[in-house]
Amino acid sequence: MRHAVGTGDPGRVQVLVIGSGAGGAVTALELARSGLDVCVLEQGSRWDLGDYGHGSVDAMRRLYRGRGMTPILGPVPIGYVEGACVGGSTEINSGFWHRTPREVLLRYKAQFDLQHASADELAPHFASAEELLDVGPHDGPLPKSTEVFARGVRAMGWAAQEVPRAAPGCQSTNACATGCPTGAKQGMSRAVIPAAKAAGARLVSDCSVRLLLAHRNRITGVLAELSRDGGRRDLVRIDADHVFVCGGPTEGPALLRRSGIKHHVGDSLRVHPMLKVAAQFPERIDAHESVLPLLQVKEFWPEISLGGAFFTLGHLGLVLSENWNETSRHMSRYRNMASYYVAVRGSGRGSVRPSLLGDGAPVVRYELSDEDTMNLSKGLARLATLLLAAGATHVHPTVQNLPTIRSEVEAVRWLDERLPRSALSLTTVHAFSSCPIGERRDRCAADSFGKVHRYENLYVNDASMLPDSPGVNPQASVMALARRNAIHFRESLR
């Protein structure tokens, strides 16, 4: 049943969802299943499985926002990537699945007065998403890169877990970051968008929303650039009764601010800064031929997490590039190497602003805090200790002028000393909290269910709504909260 609620004007869309990532796809699915007329606008292109898994260079051209050249600016620049294709970042992530920890949800309640988001209240939403994505443990034998990591974990006696993934039947093609070519990983384009379309949702790709058109306290529609065949582009206006902004933690707030909606929008970005290392072992690891390491050390959570990173020959070159004049000779040993990371919760704060010059693309800044630096230093010490205890002979961190750590004594130095900030070469794939939700109007851009303050029909429903850093891979948190908000929206219409 279409047009159950709304103006019923055939020239208007009832619900417009901007973005098709973890937030947008779930929103579209839930609302389409309710019989609402849903249209999804995706800035990126639509790709088939045959287009996936062709290496990092090809993936950066096709699947990554700004070809992967979207650094976060600040005193310590951070390399940041996110997806820009149908399915968003879920097409290029590892599929790791963490329910939002109870402690984090309690923090959201205490600091942002986020209502109806306790662990019990979110449990059915997590369960629904887990069923949809077939979340579970890795099916086959653990890859060698995980085995050696587990050896280190045992040697250190630390708490660790094998992280469940949304990748049933994973064949260890080592292509998570370039789009899973087998279709085992359940990105949104594989698992959710087809279901949303089957329920009646429509999707337009290559459609970049430039502005939300507001009249008083209502959004009347959007202004978008639509790319057509043959390179032609049109500026189009799409009228809508309700608009969900699900463009991700950087594009979403940039769009809102370009449209004049600025109340606590883009002021409180959080990230999980990550420091990578390449570890060299005496035995063959062949990390380039297997799925990334599946264990994560939780002993030091929530401040510090240790885990495994995507590994190819090219990515090894990238990790070693910080001290290339000293580390390049290790490239030939790459069959004996694997990549790991230390990630910190991120207590610094960032901002997202549309650039004044040019087309208003997001300018993202983050101020790495002293606490972040301290946690990264301690994390590196612990990760290096773990890897050396596991038998690694060399640990190469992405720290300038620190090409190699060879002994546990060298490693533990960083428990007491801080890595020089100017020497850090950081990356992140987790950004959020740029439009926090909650009842605290002095801190939040939207209410507990994502309705943007001061607007009757505008919602945020993606990673930007997380009030604060979750300390874990955010996909599950985003999907659960997005489903909860969509259901609440549907019920509020009735």
Added chain:
Amino acid sequence: MRSAKSQRFILGAAGLLGSALFVGLAMRRLDFASVLATWRDARPMPWLLFAVIAYSAGHFVRGQRLRVLVRRDAILHLSTATNVVVVGYASNNVLPARLGEFVRAGMLAERTGMPLSQSLTITLIERLLDGVAILGLLVVGTLSLGIHAGWIWSVARLGALVFGAALAGLFVAIAFPGAVLSVASRLSARLGPKSRDRALSLATGVTTAGASLRRPRDAMAIGGYSVIVWLLEALMFACVLPVFGMKLALASSLVTMSVTNLGILVPSSPGFIGSFHFFCAQALMSQGVPGATAMGYALVVHLAFFVPVTLWGAGAILWYGIQVGATAALAQAAKALPRPATVDGIPMNVIARLEASPASTRAPSAFERSLTETFVASDPMPPDPAAIDAAATFLAEQIDALPGRLRFLYSVGMAVFRVWVRVTQRRSFCVLSVDRRRAVLYPWAFGRITHLRQLFRPVRSTVLLAYYEGERVARTVAPLATIHLPPTLDRHEARRGHG
């Protein structure tokens, strides 16, 4: 609201009145017998021919400038672009109140398929650049001649004010297109959907029209062409001086040409009759030329200005088989926005056509290839030239994809690096041996100065990623490695197979 017919009548009447005023001013206290005497003594050949050639050459340069301005949206042959310009000039010669500018914009829209708002903006940009170039030449000419006529400086000040404000507006539209669109949206929010669409269409047309000026190389070319156009026009003015026994002097002509062209910005009758003669004669008289000679000169320059281009324009109109009215109608049809459309069943309104997406790939420069080669040369394996080319291409694309301000900083940083290499090595980076390049590059890329290291961070990481992702390089480094891409699995088969 007045009808179009009455608007045209008012414009025409105002133009004629303006002309009558300037004719009166020009003829005031003029000794017609002396003017006739100067005409009798004039020696038109070969100088008049040279003047016409110089003026015609200026139109080809205008055509070339127009080609660069529309390059992102349309491919115009030089002949077509020149004819578009000439039709505009010819129309100004036969229509009052500079209506030829609209004809020119209409023909441009018809020839390129661009919306009229965009082609009008391009015409406006051309006129703005003309104004700035003329002002610059006026200042140069006046200073070099040491002219102290206060009214010339008043004209210059007024021109600077008008063109300075317009230039500032153009800069805002070019540099801040997103902000212009946002402001237009907000200002028009209460006017209703149709007016809002028109406002957004206009704003988009303006920001799109100036796209060429965002590329420094094109902006410099367009600015350069603008100066050449008016130097050639000054040459036309100079070539007429010997007709009346005066010395061929470019500086004097710069002043006369500039004052005349600023003067005819005032809407007047067709062909700028009256205003052209008044300002031309006044400019010459301020340099000590007698009034009768100055008026005789003005009449001849006007003929050189009027007759050839009007005939050329008429020929072009016939050649393209169009009429002035038909051009306007075609432009209107090209505009025809906003219009409703449906894409994948979703209703939308097309508001404006945007410039085509820029090409996503480009060939790397020699410098980018040299950088790439230098970084991968550390590899103990012999470098693979094909992989170096591929990595250099990827580097070029990735640098182009950087956010604007970082790309700018990167360009500045690399320019400084190249100058430093040139100064210290006395040769360019590209011609140094790989070992020498490495010796020069590494203190920057891996040295102790954080900002220099950060400058090279995107280069080294991009290059190394792309180089080692290359299949042939991977095989060289690890000949036993095999990469299998398993067949696509149905999701449920996958679960059954591994469950």
